[in-house]
Amino acid sequence: MKNILIVLFTVLSINSSFAQEWQSDITTARKLAKANDLPIILVFQGSDWCAPCIKLDRAVWATDEFKAYAKEHYVMLQADFPRRKSNALPEEQLNKNKALAEKYNRNGVFPFVVVMNAEGEVYGETSYKKLSPKEYMHELNSFIK
Numbered sequence: 001m002k003n004i005l006i007v008l009f010t011v012l013s014i015n016s017s018f019a020q021e022w023q024s025d026i027t028t029a030r031k032l033a034k035a036n037d038l039p040i041i042l043v044f045q046g047s048d049w050c051a052p053c054i055k056l057d058r059a060v061w062a063t064d065e066f067k068a069y070a071k072e073h074y075v076m077l078q079a080d081f082p083r084r085k086s087n088a089l090p091e092e093q094l095n096k097n098k099a100l101a102e103k104y105n106r107n108g109v110f111p112f113v114v115v116m117n118a119e120g121e122v123y124g125e126t127s128y129k130k131l132s133p134k135e136y137m138h139e140l141n142s143f144i145k
Contacts (some may be wrong), residue, residue, distance in 0.1 A: 002118035020067040022078045024093060026100060026120075029077040033118035039144050041074045044105045044112040048082045053111040059133070066133040074140070081110070115143040 023029040033040045043061070045053035060066050061076075070076055079097040082088065089097070104122070105112045115123045124143025131139065 020061070020070050020076055024078060025096060026077065030118045030120070033075040036075070036134060038073065038075050039123065040077050040106060040116050040118065041070070041140060042079065042100065042114040043078045044079045044081070044101060044110060044114075045112045046082065047080050048087045049086045056111050056128045060131070060136045062136045063133045064104050066137065069133075069137055071088075072132045073137075079105075113140070115140055117145075 023032065024038045029040050029042075045057070046055070047053060077100075079100045080089065081097060081101075088094075101108070102114075103120075109127060111128050113126045115125070117123065123145055124140075126139055126143075129130070129136070129139070
């Protein structure tokens, strides 16, 4: 039993070392970005209805390569707009996401990725592209001043 627990703990530790922490609040993201001198990557997505959003998540955001890199180089901020009732966000979170969309995604593009600094100054914008994680990171980094 002790050996099983040790193995389980080791596996969970390895997986969590690649865990990428998505923020859902712009204030928290800005504080982290400022404290660590990192850019914010704001991702607008429809996680349960937008096919390109789901592709971007699988091809880039969910990969170990991206997670490991992002953990050290970005503050990841997610503004999700699910449509299924089973995935509905709390009203407070939905209002935060709407406020972000009013400021940074007025055209309602999904997925939409905004690269900005801690003060909210936009460096660049992109969307889904059929790129490897490394190529997508290169594109994100090309915006950073």
